[in-house]
Amino acid sequence: MNLKLILLLGVYTLLCISARAQFSLYGDAEADTIGNCAIITPDEQYQRGAVWSNGQLNLNFPFEWKGRIFMGCNDDGADGMAFILCPFKDTVGVDGSGLGYGWLWQSLAIEFDTHYNPEVGDPPFDHMALVKAGQSNHNEAPPRAGPVAIIPGGGNAEDCQEHIFRVSWDPVADRFEVWVDCELRLEYDGNIVKDFFDNQPRVYWGFTGATGWQANEQHFCLEFANAGFNVQQELCEGAIIELEAGPGVAWDWTPGDGLSDSTIQNPMAAPLTTTRYEVVVTDECGFTYEQEYLLRPAPDTLENFFPLGQDTAFCAGDSLLLDAKGFRQRNIWQDSIIGNTFLVTEPGLYFVDMFNGCVAARDSVQIDLMEAPNLQIPEDTTLCEGEVLLLEPEPFVLDVEWQDGSTDPIFVVDTAGTYWVSSSNACGSGRDTVTVDYVANLPDVNLGNDTSLCDVNEFILAVDLPVGLFEWQDGSQTSSYRVTQTGVYYVQGTNGCSRSLDSIQVRLNNTPAVDFEGTTPFCELVGVRLAAPWPESSYMWDDGSTDSTRFVETEGTYTVTISNECGAQTVSTDAVATNCGCTIVAPTAFTPNGDGINDQFGLTYICTLQQAVIRIYNRWGNLVAESSDPAFQWDGTCDGGDCPEGTYMWSVQVEFDSDEQVVDYQRGGSIVLMR
Template identity: 25%
Template sequence: MKRTLCLLFHVLCVFLWAHGQTQQPYILNGNATQRSCNCYQLTPATTFASGTVWNKNKIDLSQSFNYVFDVNLGCDTNGADGIAFILQTEGTNLGANGQGIGFEGISPSLGVLIDTYQNTSENDPAYDHLAIQMNGLTNHQGTGNLAGPVQVLDGVNNIKDCQWHLLRIHWDATTHTLEISVDNQVRLSIQKDLVHDIFNDAPSVFWGFAGSTGGRTNVQQFCAALRPAFDFDASQILCDGTPVTFENSSSSFGEITRWYWDLGDGTIYNGAQPPAHLYPGAGIYSVKFVIQDNSGCISDTLTTSVTIGSYPKANFTPDTLCLDATPLQLSDASTVAVGTLNNWQWDFGNGNTYSGSSVTIPFTTTGNYPVTLTATTKEGCNNTISKVLRIAPSPSVGGTSSNVCLGDASIFKGENLTPAISIRTWTWDMNNGSTSDGQNTRYTYSQAGDYNVVLHATSDEGCEALSSAIPITVLAVKADAGKDTIVAIGQPLQLFSHATNIATAQYTWSPATGLNDPNSASPVAILNADQTYQLTVSSPEGCQDEDFINIKVYKGPEFYVPNAFSPNGDGKNDYFKAIAAGIPKIDFFRIWNRWGELVFFTSDLTVPWDGTIKGKPADIATYVWMIQGVDYTGRRFSRQGTVTLVR
């Protein structure tokens, strides 16, 4: 049935549109063309074009009228020049191009000019503007300027936006008031006796539109308005089970004679306004609306989605808040199958109401409080829920532990400082990415260091305690007695402990042979024979580590230098160096070849000769060496000799 009605209406539309074409009420001049039953193009996008469209039938200015048009100033934002609605008595073959917008020079006349180009010679503002002029005079500072110029739309500098705008010309013959509105905004108004002051007491005038281009162009159009539209009363709710009343708010230049409604659920209605309509259920319905005027013109189809909403399921979270939480806030958790939630009203029983999808509660003490939430959709559907909100106390906890040695387990103990509040969970954050559960727990760290352990606890009602920090240190004592060394018989040797990761410690050197203080971190040893010492370092926590140092004792002070070496890379005797017993510092160690050329030099006993000269292997031969240094008593002496290099 629906398909048949649509088809019949479509056939009727085509017939009536063709009929309206044959009954053309306008006279077209210049470049003006008819685009559809009620729409006309005044200018194409060509330079120095002009077009006028005059209605064949004069209007009587002794009678009020309210004309509504759609106007389109083009899509080129840099285009020109504009269009004008004109009242005049001179005929129906008038018009001009360029900055005059087809109005210039027509007298007597009244024009409502929409000017889209700035001509400084006419004192135009920089923005697209609207003005009321008379007698073909277009200069805004001349005697012909009755009102304006103003922006065509408030806050809009450029009206060449490719959009259709509703232009309303309203003449009140009783009060002699002419009012100009654009998109339902009143932009200009004058009070003037048009018949007497402009048309020499001749009330019958021609009316129409003119448009023009000059060096710049635009496609400029107007339509005798035929806009289907509908609204809903402010009190109308669009909810499942509620009848919907459509209010026809269509705009038309002429009298609307036919209406076609498709309400989107299979219901078709032909009339100005459908009766209250009950939709079969919640959903989104596509409503189509078409109108026809008394000239036979048929509007475009207005297609609008109308949402018939379902009633929401109101809810909020949480049911319990903790007094020490920040902020103390409730959040909407309502749901709706069809529609959009956009309003929330909260009642906390204290005489005040609050709005918003989330809200901070007005309570500052623990207890149980009634809370009511009413959730409403954009469609006006609402639902209410009331629940008891629990404001619960938050517990307070503390914790203890102590420093430990690396490899030993740290023992942590938690304490509930608010015994009246039961603790459900205890969690220890070990400050290394790991956690441990339980009021008391053990944990073994894999690395030494300082750790700021944090204790978290949650009550049976889900309230978290303020976290408690417990700093601990995991100690890793590292004893270092130093590198093995050599001394001369009777030479004092200062020993040093290089213990790490400990501020205070106990030191023990064993055996005590030759030591001035075996419990010092840096005792002095005087030896007559080779000796090995064990260093033991202990922390106050009982952490302990050991290390050893071997001391070779020579007669001296003396240089001990080998007479041969073999730098062949086999790891045996590859380097030539001296042992300086009782000589902590040397002045030099030099080596010459058989021709007296210096092949090696150092002043550092730890640097040996590797058997190369300038990076290349030295020849197999006998080389002369000399070494000089200062012994531990301050005496300087030297030694010299030869060494044989073999491969």
């Protein structure tokens, strides 16, 4: 049973806006989830927003507006915001230096300009001014008051802080005041209804703002707006109501009779007789304002209440009579039918409102249609080894029986088989069946240990899994795989339940067989780099060095032993010096990064060439580039891709004319590749 108080508002006009005030957003303005706040412009370039009150003020009466304004955190931001009074809304004015209010005719604007625009008459500090008719260009129309510094003392207003902002209008004294952080900043003595609004007293209040090339978040938070009218309420006898005063730091309610506390903002009131409560509110700046509440108790005449009972159900074809008799006042059912009883023939939510003009009560009951159980458990299914299936009938019922005679509402399946569940009620019985199968996990696949093979051309990998349940690393699904080069190979199998995976590294290598015999000519004073490359091998020269190449400048026989896991080869060559008369110029580094500067490596020959064969090796002695074109330029690629950074060896075998003879000449060196 629910009892509800009926609060009857009096005929007095009310405009006392608290943290529940409503306003509308326009342009780029956004709602703020914190308190009664709104973001006028986000911290983005070229934004223009406005926030307007939904209700109008009557400036023939006193008006107070108090809240907090935030002008951003960026001292170089732009452009500013403005508080507006205007007889129309649903619009945004000129952006940029117009602060969103520019050219709003018949408006009163308090501008907060945080960006220096000398071309429109701005002073060189964050300022505020009272402006008429949207004339934001102070060179064309001077403000009606100001400009003055926004922050008392002339400080930076874009200080990432909220500032107290208060506007006050006294139509008796014809005085309009603007306060910031508890100090009077602007004042205007005159009839603003006549001077600004052509004797039209009804206006909306709002905020506008704009950004340009520079930006700032700009927002406001409303704390209180009061048009000077009071509240009259009528409440039932014995009821308690919370009175709501505007925000402040001190409150003085009179009289104190019937109040829970006369010094708090929102005391609880339970007057026994008609009482007029007055409160004087003092805010943090020391300002005071008054509000009034007129409370008039009314008698409580509710005597008896007969609820509709607990939620229930009935079978198809039946009906149910709801009875609310015994209540002396009028009963209205959910479909607006008036009476003490209601005949239910369809399932649904039914309620009755019972009231006597002061106190209202409502009771409701959910009536469902009961049918014979139509139990549903999952369709026939296949599970993976080790999985379990929870069988839970839908719709959920407590009274069930499973194939094994158990009566738990949930049955756990962990083996293959056929399972059923049944249930019955006053309207009939139902049953459902499911068959469950299981799939075993795949056996582990084993390709063996990593292996290295010498002087063979291929290696066969085999797997013992059903065809169609596995694949090799290249997507093939044959039972065996032919390996023809060094690499990592893997096979994986899956049957939808389990996954079997194995990999193997296979290294195919050959015993070194380098053609290094014979004579190697070189130019005197130049030398030659000897190279006997073989993949994945180590080197031992007759001088104890272990590099893949060796630079020599003197004649002699040079021997190197080339070794790998497949064997070793010892070879020699005779280095013979000749007077070549040919100079080869080679850079020491290049950067093939595509910037057009030093992107390629090439040789320059100062002689008359007959032939030149250029070879480039990596640090392991593997050939990465070769050309018989003397003008060859290496771009730093290997096998169609970018070579890694590091040191590479080069050699060149040239034939050139010298003293009417063709000289065969070899030279080598190193080049550093950087990206």
